[in-house]
Amino acid sequence: MINKQKQRVVVTGLGVVAPNGIGQQAFWHATQHGHSGISLLPATENSQPISVAGAVNNFVAQTYVERKIIQRTARMTHFAFAAIQEALYDARISLEQENPQRVGAVIANTYGGIEYILKQLNTLYTRGPRFVSAYSAIAWLQVANVGQAAIRYAIKGYCKTPVNDTVGGLDALAIAYSALQRGAADIIITGGCEALLDPFMLLILAQQGQCYVGTDTQGYRPFDERAAGLIVAEGAGICILENYEHARQREAFIYGEIVGYGQTNDANGLQDPPADGTYYARALRDAMQEGDISPAHIGYMSLDGRATTHGDLAEFNAFQQAFGQQLPHIPVSVPRTMLGHSYAAAGAIDTITALLALKHGLIPPTINCEDLHSAYQLDLVRAEARPLRSTARSILIAGRGTGGSNVALAIKKVDPEPFLS
Numbered sequence: 001m002i003n004k005q006k007q008r009v010v011v012t013g014l015g016v017v018a019p020n021g022i023g024q025q026a027f028w029h030a031t032q033h034g035h036s037g038i039s040l041l042p043a044t045e046n047s048q049p050i051s052v053a054g055a056v057n058n059f060v061a062q063t064y065v066e067r068k069i070i071q072r073t074a075r076m077t078h079f080a081f082a083a084i085q086e087a088l089y090d091a092r093i094s095l096e097q098e099n100p101q102r103v104g105a106v107i108a109n110t111y112g113g114i115e116y117i118l119k120q121l122n123t124l125y126t127r128g129p130r131f132v133s134a135y136s137a138i139a140w141l142q143v144a145n146v147g148q149a150a151i152r153y154a155i156k157g158y159c160k161t162p163v164n165d166t167v168g169g170l171d172a173l174a175i176a177y178s179a180l181q182r183g184a185a186d187i188i189i190t191g192g193c194e195a196l197l198d199p200f201m202l203l204i205l206a207q208q209g210q211c212y213v214g215t216d217t218q219g220y221r222p223f224d225e226r227a228a229g230l231i232v233a234e235g236a237g238i239c240i241l242e243n244y245e246h247a248r249q250r251e252a253f254i255y256g257e258i259v260g261y262g263q264t265n266d267a268n269g270l271q272d273p274p275a276d277g278t279y280y281a282r283a284l285r286d287a288m289q290e291g292d293i294s295p296a297h298i299g300y301m302s303l304d305g306r307a308t309t310h311g312d313l314a315e316f317n318a319f320q321q322a323f324g325q326q327l328p329h330i331p332v333s334v335p336r337t338m339l340g341h342s343y344a345a346a347g348a349i350d351t352i353t354a355l356l357a358l359k360h361g362l363i364p365p366t367i368n369c370e371d372l373h374s375a376y377q378l379d380l381v382r383a384e385a386r387p388l389r390s391t392a393r394s395i396l397i398a399g400r401g402t403g404g405s406n407v408a409l410a411i412k413k414v415d416p417e418p419f420l421s
Contacts, residue, residue, distance in 0.1 A: 009180045010414060012252040013091025013240030014352045015083035015191075019054035019233055019339050023086055028356050032385050034365045036338045038217045038231055041197065048199050049206035049213045054233025054340025055197055072135040073148060074113020075195035079236035079345075080145045081152070084189055091240040091252060093187070095153050104158030104185040105149045106176040107238070108168030108192035108344040113140035115198045145193055158185045163344075165401030168192050169237060170347030170409050174261040176241045186246045191348035193236035205232055208270075208402070210308060218368045220337045222305030223312050223380060225371040230307050233340025237348030239355075255355040256395075256411040260291025266404025272310045273400055277318025283406040284322040284398060291394065291410035295326035299392020300363045300381075302350045304400045305334030315400070316376045331388075333381040335364040347399045351409060354395040358413050361388045 014024050019037025021027030030037065038054050056079070061070050064082040088095070095103055117140035124132050138144055143161045150159060158179045162171040169192030176190035196205070205211050212219040212229040220231040247254055262283035266274050273280065288294070304315055319327050335353045336346060357363055363386045372380060397409045 004183060006181045007183055008244035008257060009177045009241055010244050010247050010257045011239050011255045011355055012242050012247050013087040013093065014255065014355060015085065015087030015090065015238040016349060016352050017056055017059065017079045017082050017236040018349060019056055019235060022056065022059060022082070024090065028360070031335055031338060031353060031364045032360070032362055034338065034367050034384060036217065036367060038220065038340055040215065040217065048202050050202040050211055050232065051215050052212070052217050052219060052231060053197050054231060054235070054342065056234055072139060073144065074116035074139050076109060076113050076193045077145050077148050079195060079234070080107060080149065080193040080238065083191065083193070083236040083238035084149060087189065087238040087240050093240065098187060100154050100156040102157055102186040103155050104176070104179065104188040105146045105155050106160045106162065106172045106188055106190040107145045107149065108162040108164070108172040109142040109145055110163060110165060110168055110194060110344040111196045111201060112142050113144065114196060114201050116140045118198060118200060149189060158188060164405055165403065166341065166343050167347055167399040167401040167405050167407040168344035169349070170397065170399045170407040173239065173258065173348065173351055173409055174263065174407070177258045177261060180241055180243055186243050188241045189238060190241055191236065191238035192344035194343045194345045195234045196232065196343065197234050202232070210306065210402070212307070220307055220340065221368045222303070222307040222334045222337065222366065223373055223376050223378065224369045225373050227307040227309060227312055231340040233342040235339065235342040235345045235349060237345050237352050239348065239351065254414045256358050257414050258409065259412050260287040260289070260293065260410030262286030262290070262408040264406045266406065268404035270403055272308065273314045273404055275310060275314045275317060277314045277321060279404065280315065280318035280400060280406040281321035284318065284396065284408045287396065287408035287410040291412065293394045293410055295323045295330060297394045298330050298396055299388050300354070300357060300395050301330055301332045302354050302395070302397040303332050303334045304398055305336065306400070312373070312376065316378065328377050328379055331363055331379050331381055331386060333363055334366040337367045337369070347397065347407065350397050350399070351411070354397050354411060357388060358395060363388050
């Protein structure tokens with residue numbers, strides 16, 4: 001068997017729908033200045049345990065989606081369409097001019113279109129079966145996002161829908177990266193979307209014991225003495241990934257290159273990650289090894305930041321194993337403290353944040369962490385953004401899922417090169 005040389009994979013377009021900004025420009029402006037998008041949820045007739053969240057307010061679906069499609073799809077898909085539209089525009093790419101069999105889509109989702117199906121179930125029991133939409137069969141499924149994107153953009157190539165708790169977005173990027181590496185596509189639309197702020201879903205999440213259940217909009221405090229859980233959020237993050245030579249041929253702007261991916265599993269069931277962090281550390285090392293990155297090369301690391309005593313300790317222990325004495329010299333941050341944790345969208349939005357950090361030379365802050373726990377010897381960027389070292393070339397993005405999924409993605413800055421004539 002002939003071994004084909006692995007292709008380089010770069011990011012050429014970014015699209016984001018987040019609680020603190022819809023669109024890349026608004027999102028980055030808020031993120032670099034530490035502006036939070038977390039707010040109190042509207043009161044409901046029945047009290048709900050989760051009362052603050054990262055809700056995407058002022059989102060007008062009609063701006064991005066045709067009216068008939070809005071009625072046939074869930075809020076998660078509307079977010080995905082908005083982010084895809086922006087990412088394609090940002091990449092300055094026209095898919096009509098591409099071979100549709102060489103274009104793919106890998107979009108993660110965890111909980112599906114929960115609000116869509118619950119609305120249809122209510123219709124069934126209050127008005128009867130004739131009033132239930134025929135699209136109930138597909139609109140709420142996680143695969144609906146990729147399916148609708150394929151229809152809209154005539155995508156006939158590599159398509160996948162990762163479902164992996166809170167790390168699905170990172171998995172989507174990694175799956176797309178691997179497919180492009182081996183030449184399965186030239187362009188892949190990838191990332192994640194989530195719309196889970198339904199009272200029923202919030203009740204379930206609260207019962208897992210990982211979410212903040214107070215009323216303080218600043219309650220998301222990873223690595224803080226007062227850590228009391230993560231704040232949930234909705235949103236979408238989409239990246240356009242391309243074969244490097246394909247991007248050069250069309251003289252595309254390159255945000256960065258994906259160079260490494262690590263994934264392990266603690267096989268821990270529906271429990272907090274093990275406190276020793278052994279398998280999480282291995283995922284981090286695998287990503288660095290594949291990307292040929294040493295701890296000294298890392299200009300910034302985006303953390304998972306569960307904001308529970310057990311979760312933060314497990315993450316810190318993993319970092320100690322992976323980076324040893326270099327750990328205190330690596331700037332780290334949890335930008336999602338401004339957004340909340342958007343599950344399948346979280347890793348994709350974290351990656352977009354990291355790529356914008358490379359572009360603008362600025363590490364976004366971790367807000368709300370005013371009393372860093374003495375047990376964590378971390379160079380945590382807090383309160384205000386910090387300039388990225390001028391020599392920094394690499395960023396590591398890390399995430400964990402319930403049950404023990406550990407994922408790390410390594411990206412590098414790409415030096416400008418003369419475009420092909």
